[in-house]
Every structure is written in structure tokens, then in C-alpha cells.
Amino acid sequence: MAATRPGRLPGRHRRSAERQATYSEVFAIGEFRALWVGQCLSLLGDQLAQVALALLVFERTRSPFATAAVYALTYLPPILGGPLLAGLADRYARRQVMIVCDVVRALLVGLMAVPSMPFPVLCALVFCVVLLSSPFTAARAALLPEILEGDRYVAGSALQNMTNQAVQMLGFAAGAGVIATIGAHHGLALDAVTFLASALILTIGVLRRPAPYPENGIHASIWSMTKSGARLVFGDKRLRTLVMFAWLCGFYVLPEGIAVPYAATLSDDPRTITLITGLLMAAMPTGTVLGAFAFSRFVTPSGRLRTMGWMAMLSCAPLMGCVLRPPLAIVLALWILAGMGGAYQLAANAAFVQCVPASRRGQAFGLVQSGLLAVQGIGILVGGAAAQALGPEPVVALAGAAGLSVAVMLAMLWTGSRTEIITRVRTPVA
Structure with a gap:
């Protein structure tokens, strides 16, 4: 009988198993931590912005319809521009696409925070900010499998999913309290800061990779x-x-x-x-x-x-x-x-x-x-x-x-x- 290595079952008794990644294993990867922290900052900033924007529009117009219409703008841009702009994540380096989108969104949200901004311009800025989320999200989704291989990708996706849902559960209540304290315009300014912080974290924490060939x-x-x-x-x-x-x-x-x-x-x-x-x-x-x-x-x-x-x-x-x-x-x-x-x-x-x-x-x-x-x-x-x-x-x-x-x-x-x-x-x- 041929000898077998210790710890390995011979011939027909050999079994296959599947290795499951753990959350601690995923968090040990620095690039994932950078993506996750940046995501948390952006999500929290977006929650503040949604509350601030709703209050700001209602204060200016006293119109429930106008308030709802501005909220509807958060659905429309990705539907119209998403299929086109998402392709940028396959043409340029994905890290670069994310950083540029964050910086530009920070500038746009900063303009939204200006108290004298006319209402039509405010709506146009909202449209552009949400539109840029399409190439950013596409780039992040395409980059994640390069950072996390195998079952680590599923564990990382689960962590991102749970983060999204947890922020939804807690963000609106906390956001309302923050906006009540600092005001709508300062809330939008804080959202702009979160975009800049996300861009900085991506610059430091995510490795440079060439554009997809x-x-x-x-x-x-x-x-x-x-x-x-x-x-x-x-x-x-x-x-x-x-x-x-x-x-x-x-x-x-x-x-x-x-x-x-x-x-x-x-x-x-x-x-x-x-x-x-x-x-x-x-x-x-x-x-x-x-x-x-x-x-x-x-x-x-x-x-x-x-x-x-x-x-x-x-x-x-x-x-x-x-x-x-x-x-x-x-x-x-x-x-x-x-x-x-x-x-x-x-x-x-x-x-x-x-x-x-x-x-x-x-x-x-x-x-x-x-x-x-x-x-x-x-x-x-x-x-x-x-x-x-x-x-x-x-x-x-x-x-x-x-x-x-x-x-x-x-x-x-x-x-x-x-x-x-x-x-x-x-x-x-x-």
C-alpha cells in the first residue's frame, strides 16, 4: 500500500471542503478597511444631506410637492445616466474614478450649502451629485473582487450590506438630531467634508492599479x-x-x-x-x-x-x-x-x-x-x-x-x- 501524507485521506475517502472566510480575516485587509471606512463616512454624510435638503427645500417653498420632487431627483439620475457613466469604471483606473467622483461631489455639495443658492440651481446640483454616484458605485463594485478573492468577497459584501442597512436604521434619527443642532446649511457642509475625507482615505489606503485592459x-x-x-x-x-x-x-x-x-x-x-x-x-x-x-x-x-x-x-x-x-x-x-x-x-x-x-x-x-x-x-x-x-x-x-x-x-x-x-x-x- 502506498504511503499517504499525514492528515490527508487516501484515495476514495478524500473529501472536498469549502473554506469560509471570516469577518476578522476580511477586516485584516487594509484596502478593504479603507473602502469600508470611506463608505461609512459617505453614508453618514448622505443621511445628513437628505434630512438637511428636505428641511431646506420645505423651508424655502413650504410645498410638500417640491420637497418630494427634490427627493425624487435621487432616483432619476442613476436611471438615466448610470448605464452610460458606469462604463468609466472600465475605461479608467477604478481607484482614480472613485477619488475624482468624491472630490467633485464635495465641491458640488459645498455649493449646495451656500445659503443664497437659488432653488433651480440647488435642484441641478442635487441631480449632478447623485449622477456621479453611478461611476463611483460601479468602480467600487468592480474593485472589491480585486481586493477580496474567493469567499472573502462574500464576507466583505455582507459587511458592506450590513453597514448600509445599519446606517439606514440609525442615520435618519441621528441626522435629524444633528441638523436640529447645527442647521441645514451646516449639515450640507458637513456632507461635503465626508466626501473629501473619503477621497483622502481612498488615496492613502487603496493601492494604485492600472486601468482595466x-x-x-x-x-x-x-x-x-x-x-x-x-x-x-x-x-x-x-x-x-x-x-x-x-x-x-x-x-x-x-x-x-x-x-x-x-x-x-x-x-x-x-x-x-x-x-x-x-x-x-x-x-x-x-x-x-x-x-x-x-x-x-x-x-x-x-x-x-x-x-x-x-x-x-x-x-x-x-x-x-x-x-x-x-x-x-x-x-x-x-x-x-x-x-x-x-x-x-x-x-x-x-x-x-x-x-x-x-x-x-x-x-x-x-x-x-x-x-x-x-x-x-x-x-x-x-x-x-x-x-x-x-x-x-x-x-x-x-x-x-x-x-x-x-x-x-x-x-x-x-x-x-x-x-x-x-x-x-x-x-x-x-
Whole structure:
């Protein structure tokens, strides 16, 4: 019998295992820490800016419609310009794209903080600031797989996801307190400082890398890159299915858009309605934090890909229970459970990275991000109109039922596409 190395099983008894990355392992990477800290600063600054901007516009116009219209500007630019500008992340060095976007946004937000700024100019500045988030986000999404390889990418994505949701849960309340203390204009100025701080952190903490090398050796025009990216994303069955998984969120984020009228069905007292609204809006982000932690920490990489369809169904199915008009505690439990199901996006994101060439990730991520914003905006708009006629509870239930139907179809499509990707993430024991 041939001898075997200590600690290794012979022949047919050899087993394969999958190594799961830990959060401490990811945080030990300096470049990821720089990205994460910069992200935290930008998110906190954006929360301050949203509160400050809403107060500033309302103070000037006394118009709820004008206030809502300026808020709507945060959805429109990435939908219109995202697919075009995201290609910059594949043409230029991604670190450079992020730094330039941060510096320019700092200057624009600084102009917004000027007290005498005319209202039309203020709206134009808001549009430009949000528009620049498209190439920045695309560059960061494309850079992260270069910094974090293998399952570290999933762990890092989970940390970023949890950070986003945690800031959403806490940012508005803290932002309102800060703005009440320092004023709207100073709040915008503070947001400008966070962009500058983010640019400085990226400059110091992230290594220089060359611009992605084009596949054929020739840089195409931005419009050609956009068309090529669309063909890549929607011409591949696997990528097309993964994009549909990402855009499924249009169904399960709808309840957040009608949280106020939903809260009004549970109480008649204005103060209680405000409190319930806060609880409802925090429910899904809370579930997402819990789900992202458990899904990335306790499920193997291939296990995430196998259960992705079931998790997608979980993101929608609990919402159907709202048709029974349950009490607040049950509604919160249902929405938290749906938020936990939304953790499947981690697996979808990781699979997407596996299937997209590194030189084209910026454009691909930009297209997906623009679609995400579009489906969320459309979903909330349709949900609000339907709730006006039917009431919020049946609309939430209908959104859950429709989303579940789509999730079932996507799960069936994914079953036939996942084998190759699962093979890639499986690593034999050395």
C-alpha cells in the first residue's frame, strides 16, 4: 500500500471542503478597511444631506410637492445616466474614478450649502451629485473582487450590506438630531467634508492599479461600451437570471414605500403613527442585517448558491400574511423575516462576479444598479397608487404573492444554471 501524507485521506475517502472566510480575516485587509471606512463616512454624510435638503427645500417653498420632487431627483439620475457613466469604471483606473467622483461631489455639495443658492440651481446640483454616484458605485463594485478573492468577497459584501442597512436604521434619527443642532446649511457642509475625507482615505489606503485592459486591446466609445455591456448581461442566460434575482427587490421593498399609510391602519394617534412608521421602516433592514450575517457566516459558498432560490422565495412569501390584517407585532415579524430572505442577494452578487470578465465589471454592475433603482422606484410608485384604492394591507400581500411567483420561476431557471458556478467555488482539501 502506498504511503499517504499525514492528515490527508487516501484515495476514495478524500473529501472536498469549502473554506469560509471570516469577518476578522476580511477586516485584516487594509484596502478593504479603507473602502469600508470611506463608505461609512459617505453614508453618514448622505443621511445628513437628505434630512438637511428636505428641511431646506420645505423651508424655502413650504410645498410638500417640491420637497418630494427634490427627493425624487435621487432616483432619476442613476436611471438615466448610470448605464452610460458606469462604463468609466472600465475605461479608467477604478481607484482614480472613485477619488475624482468624491472630490467633485464635495465641491458640488459645498455649493449646495451656500445659503443664497437659488432653488433651480440647488435642484441641478442635487441631480449632478447623485449622477456621479453611478461611476463611483460601479468602480467600487468592480474593485472589491480585486481586493477580496474567493469567499472573502462574500464576507466583505455582507459587511458592506450590513453597514448600509445599519446606517439606514440609525442615520435618519441621528441626522435629524444633528441638523436640529447645527442647521441645514451646516449639515450640507458637513456632507461635503465626508466626501473629501473619503477621497483622502481612498488615496492613502487603496493601492494604485492600472486601468482595466480592454478585451480586444482597443477602448471603445462610452456608447459602444454601454451596448456591449447590455449584450453581455442580457445575452447570457446565467447573467440574465442573476439580474432578475437582483431586481426581484422591486416587490419586497414596496412595503417600505407605503409604511406611513400602513401605520395609519394600526393607530389613529399621530404620535403613535410616527412611531409605528419608524418601526415598520426599520423592520426589513433589521432582517437583512440578521440574514446577511447568518447567510455569510454559517452557510457554505456552494450552499448559498443552492439555497438562493429558496431564500428569494422567503423574501416575498411572508408579506402575503399581511392580507389577514395582523397586529403590529406580527407585521414586524413578517417584514423582518422577508428582510432575512433578502440575504440571497449576497449569493447572487458573488455568482455575478464569477460570470463577468474583470475588465467589464464596472459596466455590468452599473447596468444592474440602474435597474435596481428603477424597479424600486416603479414598485413604490405603483404600490402607493394601489394602496390609495385598495388599502395598504392587501397591496403588501399582493406584492408578496407576485414576488413569490417570480421567485419560483427564477429558482427553476437557476437550478439549470448553477452547476458550473458551484463547481468553481468548491475547493478540495489540500
